[in-house]
Amino acid sequence: MNINTSDRRQLEQSSNVLLLAPLTPTGNRACLELLAAVEPPARTNVAAVTYTPPPETWVANWREHVGMLPAELAFIHANTVETRPDGEDSLPERVSVGRVDPNQPMDIIAPLSEQLTRWQDNGNQTVVSVQTLTVLLEYVDFDTAFRYLHILTHRVGAVDAIGVYHMDPDVHDEKTINTLETLFDAVVEVSPDGEEWSVTETYGDRTATSDHTQNHDTDVEIDDTDGGVFDAIRDSLSSLFSGGDAAASNGENSTQRPTTDGPASPSDSPAGNAVDDVPNDAMLTDEDRIRELLTSYGGRMKQTDVTEETDWSKSTVSRKLSKMEDKGLITRVQVGRGNLVFLSGYEPETAKSPFETESS
Amino acid sequence: MPQQATVLIADDERPITDAYAQWLEEEYAVRTAYSGSEALDKLDAEVDVVLLDRRMPDISGEDVLDEIHDRGLTCRVALVSAVEPDFDILELGFDAYLEKPVSNAEELLETVETLVRRTTYDAQMRRFLSLANKKAAIEAKKAPEELEANDEYVELTEEIAELRTRLSETATELDDDDLRAEFYDPEG
Numbered sequence: 338m339n340i341n342t343s344d345r346r347q348l349e350q351s352s353n354v355l356l357l358a359p360l361t362p363t364g365n366r367a368c369l370e371l372l373a374a375v376e377p378p379a380r381t382n383v384a385a386v387t388y389t390p391p392p393e394t395w396v397a398n399w400r401e402h403v404g405m406l407p408a409e410l411a412f413i414h415a416n417t418v419e420t421r422p423d424g425e426d427s428l429p430e431r432v433s434v435g436r437v438d439p440n441q442p443m444d445i446i447a448p449l450s451e452q453l454t455r456w457q458d459n460g461n462q463t464v465v466s467v468q469t470l471t472v473l474l475e476y477v478d479f480d481t482a483f484r485y486l487h488i489l490t491h492r493v494g495a496v497d498a499i500g501v502y503h504m505d506p507d508v509h510d511e512k513t514i515n516t517l518e519t520l521f522d523a524v525v526e527v528s529p530d531g532e533e534w535s536v537t538e539t540y541g542d543r544t545a546t547s548d549h550t551q552n553h554d555t556d557v558e559i560d561d562t563d564g565g566v567f568d569a570i571r572d573s574l575s576s577l578f579s580g581g582d583a584a585a586s587n588g589e590n591s592t593q594r595p596t597t598d599g600p601a602s603p604s605d606s607p608a609g610n611a612v613d614d615v616p617n618d619a620m621l622t623d624e625d626r627i628r629e630l631l632t633s634y635g636g637r638m639k640q641t642d643v644t645e646e647t648d649w650s651k652s653t654v655s656r657k658l659s660k661m662e663d664k665g666l667i668t669r670v671q672v673g674r675g676n677l678v679f680l681s682g683y684e685p686e687t688a689k690s691p692f693e694t695e696s697s
Numbered sequence: 698m699p700q701q702a703t704v705l706i707a708d709d710e711r712p713i714t715d716a717y718a719q720w721l722e723e724e725y726a727v728r729t730a731y732s733g734s735e736a737l738d739k740l741d742a743e744v745d746v747v748l749l750d751r752r753m754p755d756i757s758g759e760d761v762l763d764e765i766h767d768r769g770l771t772c773r774v775a776l777v778s779a780v781e782p783d784f785d786i787l788e789l790g791f792d793a794y795l796e797k798p799v800s801n802a803e804e805l806l807e808t809v810e811t812l813v814r815r816t817t818y819d820a821q822m823r824r825f826l827s828l829a830n831k832k833a834a835i836e837a838k839k840a841p842e843e844l845e846a847n848d849e850y851v852e853l854t855e856e857i858a859e860l861r862t863r864l865s866e867t868a869t870e871l872d873d874d875d876l877r878a879e880f881y882d883p884e885g
Binding site: 441442443446447450480481483484485487488491494495511512513514515516517518519520540 | 822825826828829830832833834836837857858861864865868869871873876877879880
C-alpha cells in the first residue's frame with residue numbers, strides 16, 4: 338500500500354482490535370474471519386501468536402472457515418510442548434513456525450518484530466493475531482501482560498499492521514477487560530452464538546473517518562450465519578482497518594468457502610467436525626467424547642462449556658474430568674471466574690513454576 | 698523531555714565522581730556522593746538513574762542497591778566496576794555495567810541516556826496502568842449514560858488518551874535490550 342506519512346500516522350492510531358469472543362469453535366472462527374476481513378488473504382501476511390492449539394489446527398480451521406491461506410503465514414507458537422494432532426496434514430513448506438517460551442514476553446516480541454520488518458515492503462497488508470489473551474494471562478501476571486501487550490500493539494502500529502487480540506469476556510472480570518481495553522483502538526464483541534457483533538471505538542475521536550466524539554456502538558445483527566455476518570462486520574470495520582482501500586467493499590474475495598480450496602476437504606479435517614456429531618457415535622466412551630470436544634475447541638475449553646455440550650450435570654462433568662485429570666489426560670486450571678480444561682500437552686505447563694530457567 | 702532527569706553518582710574516589718558530574722551536568726540534574734552512606738542520604742524518588750561504584754569503603758554498591766530495592770525506588774542503576782562481573786548484571790538487579798575507569802564521556806552519556814529512557818517508559822507505563830485501572834473501576838460502578846456526565850471520568854479519559862500518545866513516542870525509542878531489561882523477571 339502506498340500511503341503518505343500523515344495517513345501512516347493516522348493508521349498507527351487505529352490498528353489494534355480487542356476481540357471479545359468465547360473460547361469455543363464459534364469464537365475461534367470469529368477470530369479467523371476477523372483476520373480475513375482486513376484484506377483478501379492473497380494480499381495478506383498473517384503472523385499468528387498462538388498459545389494453545391498447534392499451528393496445524395490453526396491452518397485446518399482457516400482452510401475450513403476462510404479458504405485460501407494468506408500470502409504469507411508465520412507462527413510464533415508460545416508453547417514448548419510438541420503437539421501434532423493426528424490426522425492433520427503437516428504444514429505447507431512456506432509456513433514458518435517458531436516455538437517460544439510463553440513465560441518470556443521478549444521471546445515473542447523479538448521474533449515477531451523481525452517478521453513484521455521482513456514483510457514491511459512486500460506490498461501486502463500485515464495482520465497479527467494473538468490467540469488468546471485468556472491463556473496468555475495464565476503465564477504472566479497482569480501487569481506484565483499489560484506492558485507486553487502495550488509493546489506488541491505499539492510494534493504492530495509502527496509497521497502499519499493490524500492486530501487482533503482474542504479474549505473470552507466470560508472468563509475475566511469486567512475490570513480486567515476494561516483495563517486492557519485502554520491499550521486498543523477498538524473492541525469487537527461477538528455473542529456466544531456468533532450471531533451478534535458489536536464494534537466500539539476505544540478512543541472515540543481518534544480515527545480519521547470518525548465523525549463523532551463519544552464512544553459509538555455499531556450493532557450488527559444478521560440471521561444468516563453463512564458468511565453474511567462476517568461480510569457485515571467487515572463493512573463496519575472497514576473504516577477502522579483501511580484508509581478507504583477499494584478492497585474493503587469487495588466481499589467475495591476474502592470469504593471464500595472451504596469448497597473452493599484444494600486439498601483439505603471438510604471430511605478429513607478432524608478439527609472441523611461439528612460438535613453435535615459426537616454424541617451419536619455409539620463407539621465413543623465418555624472420555625473419548627470429552628477429548629473430541631476439547632480437540633474441536635482447539636485444545637482448551639471452559640468447564641461450563643463441557644457441561645453445556647454434553648448435557649451431563651455439573652457434578653457428573655466435574656467427576657469425569659477429575660478422573661481424567663488423575664490419568665493425566667487433561668489438566669484443569671482455575672482462571673478468573675471458572676475452570677479451563679486443557680487437553681494434555683496443551684496446558685500452560687510451566688506457568689507457576691519459579692525454578693525453570695536454566696537456559697540463560 | 699519535559700523535565701531534566703536526575704542522576705546520582707556514587708564513588709569514593711572524588712576526582713572520578715567529579716569528572717562524571719562534569720560530563721553529565723549539561724544534560725541532567727546531577728547529585729554526587731563520595732560514599733555509600735552519602736549515596737543513601739541523597740537517594741529519593743526524584744532520582745532516575747544511579748551510577749554506583751561497586752567498591753566503597755563504608756557501604757558497598759551491592760548494599761546500596763539492596764536498599765534501593767527495599768525502599769521500593771524505581772530508579773535504574775548502573776554498576777561501575779574495575780572488574781568485569783562474571784555474572785549476569787540483570788540477575789544481580791543492575792540495569793547496566795560500566796567498566797571502570799570510564800574515560801570516555803560519550804560512553805557514560807550513552808549509558809545514562811539508555812537508563813533514563815527506561816525509567817521514563819517505566820514511569821509513564823505505571824501512570825498509564827494506574828489510570829487505566831481507575832477508569833475501569835469507575836466504568837464498573839456506573840451506567841454508560843452516567844459516565845459521560847461524570848467530570849472525573851471525562852478528564853480521566855482525556856488524560857489516558859494523551860498519555861497513550863506520549864507512551865507510544867517513548868516506546869518508539871526502546872530497543873530489544875531495553876525491553877529485555879523491562880521484562881526481566883527477578884524471580885524467573
